[in-house]
Amino acid sequence: MQKNKLGVFLSLTRMDSTALILQNISVHINLDENEKEFFVSLLEPLTLKRKQLLLEQGDICRHSTFVNSGCLRGYMYDRNAMEHVVSFAPQGWWIGDMYSLISQKPGIQNIEAIEETKILRLSKENQELLYKEVPKFERFFRILIENSLVAYQQRLIDNLSLTAEERYLKLSKQLPFLMNRLPLNQIASYIGVTPQYFSKMRKRMVMQ
16 A cells, blocks of 8 residues: 555544544534544544453543443442442443542542443543643533533432332333343342342343
8 A cells, every 4th residue: 555545544544433422522512623633633542352441440530431332331349349330331422430530539430341342532631631722622521521410310319219120121221222232230230239139020020
């Protein structure tokens, strides 16, 4: 491949890998071509193997992470070493330990790949640079944080007011394309029941 053609090929490949994140951003803010190029230049692409950790509990979260393909999950352990799944991030979603990212203190979450997952990371330093050079990104990330807080509050309300069956049905409606890809024990953990109870609950629901 000639040198100039190689440059075009690499450029097109990079555009393909960032098309989804640019589409995600365009929902809330409009960028010109120079702003897009600057933003893309700050991103770090990574591929995670199945069960590979992106962030470990106790580490400081230094990146905002966008899922280009695959799926990540956030989880933590309680004092009894019991695992609790707190979030899933499929293709097109952002994830991070918000407390740790903002405070730069050790986090409480593990973030792990459920399957092979391709991500784009934006470091906290580059995010601050982005705010300075392209101020409209402050609006974008503010909206992300607001949506995350609303989702977190709704999750708390659901855990207090909905039955396990209702929480399962709600998750199935929110992420129908993921239900056959998620291990059943992780679904059980997310809705707050043991795997044994979840298995019995699903059988009961099928028989209804």
